[in-house]
Amino acid sequence: MKINDHPALYLFILFGLFFSEMNSQEEIYSKISVSVIEPSVPQQLVALGMAIDHYEHNENNTISFYVTQDELQTLRDLKIDLTVEIEDYSVFYREQSISDSENLIDMTRNxxxxxxxxxxxxxxxxxxxxxxxxxxxxxxxxxxxxxxxxxxxxxxxxxxxxxxxxxxxxxxxxxxxxxxxxxxxxxxxxxxxxxxxxxxxxxxxxxxxxxxxxxxxxxxxxxxxxxxxxxxxxxxxxxxxxxxxxxxxxxxxxxxxxxxxxxxxxxxxxxxxxxxxxxxxxxxxxxxxxxxxxxxxxxxxxxxxxxxxxxxxxxxxxxxxxxxxxxxxxxxxxxxxxxxxxxxxxxxxxxxxxxxxxxxxxxxxxxxxxxxxxxxxxxxxxxxxxxxxxxxxxxxxxxxxxxxxxxxxxxxxIAGAYVDIQSHKLLGDALPGESFSLVVETKNVGVGASAENVTVAIEVSVSGVMVSPPVNYGNIEARTRAD
Amino acid sequence: MKINDHPALYLFILFGLFFSEMNSQEEIYSKISVSVIEPSVPQQLVALGMAIDHYEHNENNTISFYVTQDELQTLRDLKIDLTVEIEDYSVFYREQSISDSENLIDMTRNxxxxxxxxxxxxxxxxxxxxxxxxxxxxxxxxxxxxxxxxxxxxxxxxxxxxxxxxxxxxxxxxxxxxxxxxxxxxxxxxxxxxxxxxxxxxxxxxxxxxxxxxxxxxxxxxxxxxxxxxxxxxxxxxxxxxxxxxxxxxxxxxxxxxxxxxxxxxxxxxxxxxxxxxxxxxxxxxxxxxxxxxxxxxxxxxxxxxxxxxxxxxxxxxxxxxxxxxxxxxxxxxxxxxxxxxxxxxxxxxxxxxxxxxxxxxxxxxxxxxxxxxxxxxxxxxxxxxxxxxxxxxxxxxxxxxxxxxxxxxxxxIAGAYVDIQSHKLLGDALPGESFSLVVETKNVGVGASAENVTVAIEVSVSGVMVSPPVNYGNIEARTRAD
CATH class of the missing domain: 3.40.630.10 (Zn peptidases)
Incomplete structure (x- = not known):
């Protein structure tokens, strides 16, 4: 779903503007990732006073955590190699709310x-x-x-x-x-x-x-x-x-x-x-x-x-x-x-x-x-x-x-031909060693065309039963039954 | 969930005020129900020019449909007995959106x-x-x-x-x-x-x-x-x-x-x-x-x-x-x-x-x-x-x-006593006619108290197996095993 397909977008954007002018936190938090291939890096970050204690460890041997803009500048001044994953968490958070609404509604699909x-x-x-x-x-x-x-x-x-x-x-x-x-x-x-x-x-x-x-x-x-x-x-x-x-x-x-x-x-x-x-x-x-x-x-x-x-x-x-x-x-x-x-x-x-x-x-x-x-x-x-x-x-x-x-x-x-089985019945007894007939009545329930060359074939789901070859009903005119 | 527990409320109320001032439809639509015990009522309503063609038929032999305020007045002037189910559909619709969000999130409960x-x-x-x-x-x-x-x-x-x-x-x-x-x-x-x-x-x-x-x-x-x-x-x-x-x-x-x-x-x-x-x-x-x-x-x-x-x-x-x-x-x-x-x-x-x-x-x-x-x-x-x-x-x-x-x-x-089975093993062969011993090792994994009067009983899920009576392990001190 494109983001502008969804009404929540309008809601949240309006709301966001409204509230951010009122009293949203001034501090902008960014999510960044830093390589920890050098294992002393986390301790260095902590020594800088960074609150990394809830970091995520990523597969590429980096850790992700949140920093203020001052902290981001500190890291840049120190020439620490970093990637900014989320520039402004408050923007990310609004978008997350929208996509979450969409995910929830998607759960009702079938x-x-x-x-x-x-x-x-x-x-x-x-x-x-x-x-x-x-x-x-x-x-x-x-x-x-x-x-x-x-x-x-x-x-x-x-x-x-x-x-x-x-x-x-x-x-x-x-x-x-x-x-x-x-x-x-x-x-x-x-x-x-x-x-x-x-x-x-x-x-x-x-x-x-x-x-x-x-x-x-x-x-x-x-x-x-x-x-x-x-x-x-x-x-x-x-x-x-x-x-x-x-x-x-x-x-x-x-x-x-x-x-x-x-x-x-x-x-x-x-x-x-x-x-x-x-x-x-x-x-x-x-x-x-x-x-x-x-x-x-x-x-x-x-x-x-x-x-x-x-x-x-x-x-x-x-x-x-x-x-x-x-x-x-x-x-x-x-x-x-x-x-x-x-x-x-x-x-x-x-x-x-x-x-x-x-x-x-x-x-x-x-x-x-x-x-x-x-x-x-x-x-x-x-x-x-x-x-x-x-x-x-x-x-x-x-x-x-x-x-x-x-x-x-x-x-x-049904605008054209549509053949449906109307009824079927057995003639004779379905006993071992016996043979019996299955009478199938069909009907072209459609209105727009004759059903051409209609065939009924019988498939057997158990072994030991012999069936006749398929029966051809010929053409069945619209709204007409055929035995 | 109380309605004021949910953030969507604030969203929609703010949004509603905002938009209703801008350009919401002036016409207020109400949902009403009217008795149809007298079967000619629907035709009378239609003759009044009411658009009842999508009405709901209720169990108490009334029908519900939507009317403008002018239409509502017409019905009242004619002394037609009616019940107003929804006074203002636009208010109802906003509330419906909120409760729908709540319902969706409720689907994630377990x-x-x-x-x-x-x-x-x-x-x-x-x-x-x-x-x-x-x-x-x-x-x-x-x-x-x-x-x-x-x-x-x-x-x-x-x-x-x-x-x-x-x-x-x-x-x-x-x-x-x-x-x-x-x-x-x-x-x-x-x-x-x-x-x-x-x-x-x-x-x-x-x-x-x-x-x-x-x-x-x-x-x-x-x-x-x-x-x-x-x-x-x-x-x-x-x-x-x-x-x-x-x-x-x-x-x-x-x-x-x-x-x-x-x-x-x-x-x-x-x-x-x-x-x-x-x-x-x-x-x-x-x-x-x-x-x-x-x-x-x-x-x-x-x-x-x-x-x-x-x-x-x-x-x-x-x-x-x-x-x-x-x-x-x-x-x-x-x-x-x-x-x-x-x-x-x-x-x-x-x-x-x-x-x-x-x-x-x-x-x-x-x-x-x-x-x-x-x-x-x-x-x-x-x-x-x-x-x-x-x-x-x-x-x-x-x-x-x-x-x-x-x-x-x-x-x-584990703040008190908590006895868990640590292991069990068979001594002897579990063959028809034979008897064997089941050795169960238990442990009080808790730290806060002795587990008193611990008993292990064996239940049998198939017939034909005889079991010994429950075995008493006595008291098991905190952080201690018992055989």
Whole structure:
């Protein structure tokens, strides 16, 4: 982690300046090392009145200890060969405190937290500029797996809405199933962005070593828009640079009225269905805007989706810990069987419940991203990342992003073909000397492609059992079972 | 941990004030909860334009979400029954950051860190006042195992040098072997105090459940002086309230010359043996003072030791990670066999090497506490706690205090009788149907008392083996073997 990635830096620097002017010790202490190849040196140093009695003995036959500037001058006047290891201990001590905080948070990492993902400067979350830097870092480190970041439009205040695609041959539009992920429609939900950035790094870092990741990246076009609402997110940084900003909408001035449109109420499908599912009041947190797609941010997403035509999508929010499926505006879901089949897999890592807003939460919302997506033939979700509020404790961030890697991975698979075993049963008795049949039912649970040339092979983990050769199931169409 | 125990508090409060004046968001957000026993409530809230779409559903059938102050007023005007959970999220968020830091550091605890021991406000170390508070807390929680803190003298600047005794019947001077622990002769070595305070709590907390601890506390008088040099330690707090202060000596003004006497050069035995083992210069960090026991701090220790007459003692320092035995002033040790036998046990937990200063470090020091102790018939040590410098990262404190519990425990045992098995051997063959003898050599490794009525019993962990009844070794004098 670079030192300027971390909020503690600002804290300690400010604090340091503040206090050092007030009353910090005037004496500057340096840590130096002196050769003791000549064994009489320690006694000479003591004879000079140096307090070396807590020295460290180093491998290169030097000892390290602390001296005042007067003592340092004395040693230099005596032409004693020395190396200054720490010029000013008080500076060192402040830096040590910062790195210690980072070390402690690093202890909360786990195996599905990507190496490239660390904590940003805004309460542990990346700022808009840091996110752009992370996209650049991905391109730098994995030039053959991700595009350079591309602006798919600009916000009300003119900020770029960045997009990057992960795939093999990323600069070529290949005929592969398309998946789409976005985040930060609502500016105060940085966990949506954090899970997305972590997933991106996780794909890139595991491509070479994990066959499943490699196959997926090779056979999908995976698009990411980590900040749909840059103005709102930047506004939160400006008001609360250390996190905790609560602005939700974009920063449309609304002709001098209250500021901001709720971007997740500004999509066209069932837009303004009624006044109790989105607000006509510019001062409301759920203000729907003047008209569907009145906002440049939502228009940019609409236009981009029209071009890339994903099959599945996560438009991620936080923090209720759930999978919201379409429709938000209505009381019952379309294609519930498909959505619920997938959700029951998503939640295997995080136990998030799923459903439509009305069933789960008792209200309706309209003009949402997922409803629009579904109306456009995209299986669109609003995953709500869990967490203790919009700005959770930094020590919980790694866990929260981690528990969403697998759902994102699964959602990427099902945009194309993904064959899963549905059931298996024995016909006959598994007795010594007998033979029996194993009936395996498979299903292509994906929506985007036929699964071609599916084979089921049986491996035996004990000796003395004979098995038939692998069975070919031929091609399995999307959303189709095969015995 | 009380919130004002932690340095982060100061950081965040200062920081908070600073930034909130600069540019924090004007809008105050509150977290409220509203009953949803009436299932139409969520839709009503949405119809009011409230952004409840990330609400938490609570067990008591309420939902919690965040509102602006205008929205809160709207709900109150409508007489909607609500509870304010968080008045001002920005305040909550700062407190969350503090408690998160504490949680992270708590993750570094281990089983020999006492519950009562936590991190103080000065770079993770208790201040002089916090130490006094901890002694009061011990008395409050374990009134029958520790004395009220007692001043055994005052410093140059008039601060109390606190002492407390741990024993059963603590207010009675029983005829039991005496052990002595002190710390912070050198003001910049707070690890010495931390290990001592942790050990005190550890004894108190384990008395009821650990038979060895109970026996020890019941049969020893264990004295603790956690801050020999309160003025120097307070000076460090004043100059560096968040830790990192480097003052070493006491605060004797030395008649307007440079300030401070090195208390660990001011004892009488081999005092000022020569000018290369302590300094005659008041400006030196190892200034020995005008005469032996010229300082009230060292005089207080001398007088106290004369009264309680310990058999073994730790005068703890930091940070070189070693066990220094007497003599510091000379090149070879007295009673090396005894000291080294014990040190080889001390180091089993922390691998600290041991020896006399000259052998280990190549110089001599005179007028030290341990030399004085030895000259007075006390087996006196200077344990140097390990650690990355005088003010180590806070995340390492728990480990460092932990690895010194057992050595302190052992040092407490050997002040009286402590019988250990020295060797055992078989006479005869351990074959089925045969009988054989097990010869067990024991030794009272302690110095303070005869071990009375020592019995060795053999337990068998497999069936089919017959053993003789326990063997009584009678009494074993201090420092004596028995077969």
């Amino acid at each position: 195996s599905t937290v990507a190496n490239g993902f660390d904590l940003g400067s805004m309460g542990g979350f990346y700022t808009y500029n840091e996110i752009a830097g992370k996209l650049d870092e991905m391109k730098q480190d994995y030039p053959n797996l991700i595009t350079t970041k591309i602006s798919i439009g600009t916000s009300i205040e003119g900020r770029d809405i960045w997009m990057a695609k992960i795939s093999d041959n990323p600069n070529i539009n290949e005929n592969e199933p398309v998946v789409y992920f976005d985040a930060l429609h609502h500016a105060r939900e940085p966990l949506s962005m954090a899970t997305t950035i972590n997933y991106m790094f996780w794909l890139l870092e595991n491509y070479e070593t994990d066959g499943q990741v490699k196959f997926l990246v090779d056979h999908r076009e995976i698009y990411f828009v980590p900040v749909v609402n840059p103005d709102g997110y930047e506004y939160n940084r400006q008001t609360n640079p250390n996190g905790g900003g609560f602005w939700r909408k974009n920063r449309n001035p609304n002709d001098g009225n209250c500021v901001g449109v709720d971007l997740n109420r500004n999509y066209s499908f069932a837009y303004a269905n009624n006044n109790s599912c989105s607000s006509p009041d510019p001062c409301s947190g759920t203000y729907r805007g003047e008209s569907a797609f009145s906002e440049p941010e939502t228009s940019a997403i609409r236009d981009f989706l029209a071009v890339v035509a994903p099959k599945t999508a996560f438009s991620t929010h936080s923090t209720s810990g759930s999978y919201l499926m379409p429709y938000g505006f209505d009381t019952s879901p379309p294609e519930f069987d498909i959505y619920s089949e997938w959700a029951s897999i998503f939640l295997s890592e995080n136990d998030y419940p799923y459903g439509v807003t009305f069933q789960m939460l008792g209200y309706t919302s309209c003009g949402t991203t997922r409803d629009f997506m579904h109306s456009e033939g995209i299986y669109g979700w609003t995953p709500e990342i869990d967490g203790a509020g919009f700005w959770p404790p930094q020590s919980t961030i790694f866990d929260l992003v981690s528990e969403n890697v697998y759902p994102m991975f699964y959602n990427s698979w | 089983s020999t860190v006492a519950n009562g021991f936590d991190l103080g406000s000065m770079g993770g170390f208790y201040t002089y006042n916090e130490i006094a508070g901890k002694l009061d807390e011990m008395k409050q929680d374990y009134p029958n195992l520790i004395t009220t803190k007692i001043s055994i003298g005052t410093s140059i600047e008039g601060r109390d040098i606190w002492m407390a005794k741990i024993s059963d019947n603590p207010n009675i001077n029983e005829n039991e072997p005496v052990v002595y622990f002190d710390a912070l002769h050198h003001a910049r070595e707070p690890l010495s105090m931390a290990t001592t305070i942790n050990y005190m709590f550890w004894l108190l907390e384990n008395y009821e459940t650990d038979g060895q601890v109970k026996f020890l506390v019941d049969h020893r008088e264990i004295y603790f002086v956690p801050v020999v040099n309160p003025d120097g330690y307070e000076y460090n707090r004043q100059t560096n309230p968040n830790g990192g202060g480097f003052w070493r000596k006491n605060r004797n003004p030395n008649d307007g010359n440079c300030v401070g006497v090195d208390l660990n050069r001011n004892y009488s035995f081999a005092y000022a043996n020569n000018n290369s083992c302590s300094s005659p210069d008041p400006c030196s960090g190892t200034y020995r003072g005008e005469s032996a026991f010229s300082e009230p701090e060292t005089s207080a220790i001398r007088d106290f030791l004369a009264v309680v007459a310990p058999k073994t003692a730790f005068s703890t320092h930091s940070t070189s990670g070693s066990y220094l035995m007497p003599y510091g002033f000379d090149t070879s040790p007295p009673e090396f066999d005894i000291y080294s036998e014990w040190a080889s046990i001390f180091l089993s937990e922390n691998d600290y090497p041991y020896g006399v200063t000259f052998q280990m470090l190549g110089y001599t020091s005179c007028g030290t506490t341990r030399d004085f102790m030895h000259s007075e018939g006390i087996y006196g040590w200077t344990p140097e706690i390990d650690g990355a410098g005088f003010w180590p990262p806070q995340s390492t404190i728990f480990d460092l205090v932990s690895e010194n519990v057992y050595p302190m425990f052992y040092n407490s045992w």
